[in-house]
Amino acid sequence: MSYCNEAEHNLIRILKGRKTALSGPELAAMLKTTDRQVRALINHLRKDHRLPVCSTPSEGFYWPWSRSAADHTLAQLESRKRDLQAVIDGVKDGLDAEFGWPCQMMMEEAG
Numbered sequence: 001m002s003y004c005n006e007a008e009h010n011l012i013r014i015l016k017g018r019k020t021a022l023s024g025p026e027l028a029a030m031l032k033t034t035d036r037q038v039r040a041l042i043n044h045l046r047k048d049h050r051l052p053v054c055s056t057p058s059e060g061f062y063w064p065w066s067r068s069a070a071d072h073t074l075a076q077l078e079s080r081k082r083d084l085q086a087v088i089d090g091v092k093d094g095l096d097a098e099f100g101w102p103c104q105m106m107m108e109e110a111g
Contacts, residue, residue, distance in 0.1 A: 004044070007031055011041055015053065015063040023060035 024035040054073035
């Protein structure tokens, strides 16, 4: 598989060559970049290259050794997806309450 750049290739090589997770700052030091850039690389590899880079908040990033080794990451991502959907729904409800048709009608009648 070809990657977009050398940093992606090196990141995969590092992760596949380890049996334990590495934190973002550890990976950043190894790749001579920033923690933020490491997270962007991992996000890109997951989304665009469809690679199974896994992570845990306490341990860091790792390449799964089996399908079940990715269960924690998948559960965590699903939880974040549900939480983000709740945030989206809350903002939409707030917008409806603030600017929705019933509110605008009341404001027009008062004005």
